[in-house]
Amino acid sequence: xxxxxxxxxxxxxxxxxxxxxxxxxxxxxxxxxxxxxxxxxxxxxxxxxxxxxxxxxxxxxxxxxxxxxxxxxxxxxxxxxxxxxxxxxxxxxxxxxxxxxxx
Amino acid sequence: xxxxxxxxxxxxxxxxxxxxxxxxxxxxxxxxxxxxxxxxxxxxxxxxxxxxxxxxxxxxxxxxxxxxxxxxxxxxxxxxxxxxxxxxxxxxxxxxxxxxxxx
DNA sequence: AACTTTGGAAACCGGTTGGTTGCATATATA
DNA sequence: TATATATGCAACCAACCGGTTTCCAAAGTT
Numbered sequence: 326x327x328x329x330x331x332x333x334x335x336x337x338x339x340x341x342x343x344x345x346x347x348x349x350x351x352x353x354x355x356x357x358x359x360x361x362x363x364x365x366x367x368x369x370x371x372x373x374x375x376x377x378x379x380x381x382x383x384x385x386x387x388x389x390x391x392x393x394x395x396x397x398x399x400x401x402x403x404x405x406x407x408x409x410x411x412x413x414x415x416x417x418x419x420x421x422x423x424x425x426x427x428x
Numbered sequence: 429x430x431x432x433x434x435x436x437x438x439x440x441x442x443x444x445x446x447x448x449x450x451x452x453x454x455x456x457x458x459x460x461x462x463x464x465x466x467x468x469x470x471x472x473x474x475x476x477x478x479x480x481x482x483x484x485x486x487x488x489x490x491x492x493x494x495x496x497x498x499x500x501x502x503x504x505x506x507x508x509x510x511x512x513x514x515x516x517x518x519x520x521x522x523x524x525x526x527x528x529x530x531x
Numbered sequence: 532a533a534c535t536t537t538g539g540a541a542a543c544c545g546g547t548t549g550g551t552t553g554c555a556t557a558t559a560t561a
Numbered sequence: 562t563a564t565a566t567a568t569g570c571a572a573c574c575a576a577c578c579g580g581t582t583t584c585c586a587a588a589g590t591t
Contacts, residue, residue: 335438336579340507347514353538366580368539387537387588395518398511401504404443408501411450415498439549456568469550471569490558490567 328377330400338362339370343379343393350383350392431480433503441465442473446482446496453486453495 334340342356353371357364371391374380379397383390437443445459456474460467474494477483482500486493 329440331440331443332438335435337432337434338579340434344510347511354536362579363581364538365540365582369579372539389538393511395511395515398508399515402508402512405501405505405508407447408450408496408498409505412498412502441549457566465549466551467568468552468570472549475569492568 328373330377330379330397331404333374333377333379334401336370338367339374342367342370342374343398346380346391347393347395350390352388352390356391431476433480433482433500434507436477436480436482437504439473441470442477445470445473445477446501449483449494450496450498453493455491455493459494 334343338360341360345351345356345359353364353368356371357367360367371380375382375391377397379394380391381394383392437446441463444463448454448459448462456467456471459474460470463470474483478485478494480500482497483494484497486495
């Protein structure tokens with residue numbers, strides 16, 4: 326039951342759902358139409374995405390609109406930052422090397 | 429057996445390994461010392477990381493040094509970019525709104 | 532009130548995962 | 562050459578995952 330965002334985006338169907346609802350909220354049925362699977366399977370994916378707060382629900386009559394919690398996506402970005410520092414510094418090292426050779 | 433980078437980083441132990449070897453190459457034994465698990469378990473994680481080319485090996489005598497393929501990490505960054513556009517544009521929308529209110 | 536639509540929950544199933552234990556191989560070292 | 566060290570691989574196992582089928586509840590529609 327331990328959900329975290331990295332486990333949530335590990336599944337390709339869930340990543341596709343995230344992309345799908347990033348720009349506009351959608352109902353489970355509407356989402357399921359985009360995949361070759363049952364509505365119930367999509368419902369399970371939505372539950373996992375909801376559990377780790379990547380997705381929020383907005384009930385509207387008997388329909389429920391799901392949309393992306395875009396702020397939560399920044400957690401991935403945050404984890405990546407430590408590596409960005411490394412690859413940027415490697416660029417700098419390469420840059421320094423090239424400057425030295427030039428001289 | 430289909431490995432992809434998102435599945436690779438889904439496991440917390442593997443994420444910790446990635447961080448550990450990001451700055452300096454390490455042998456499986458040295459890596460295993462940092463975790464409360466067997467060397468063989470770490471070996472399996474390293475195999476998965478190697479399979480999806482997140483990690484590269486450098487044999488040196490009877491030891492094998494593992495280090496991070498930092499370029500591969502950019503694939504995650506690449507996938508995140510589509511959302512970065514969204515959260516930046518939301519910032520802009522908020523910005524526009526604030527400007528309008530100010531007027 | 533009876534029917535339809537929307538969506539969640541439970542039970543089940545086969546495949547995968549992460550771990551352990553035991554073994555094999557290759558490289559040092561005595 | 563015999564021994565110790567470093568590592569990978571195979572077999573096994575309990576837990577988990579993603580999917581299906583079945584069922585139930587709530588909200589519209591007739």
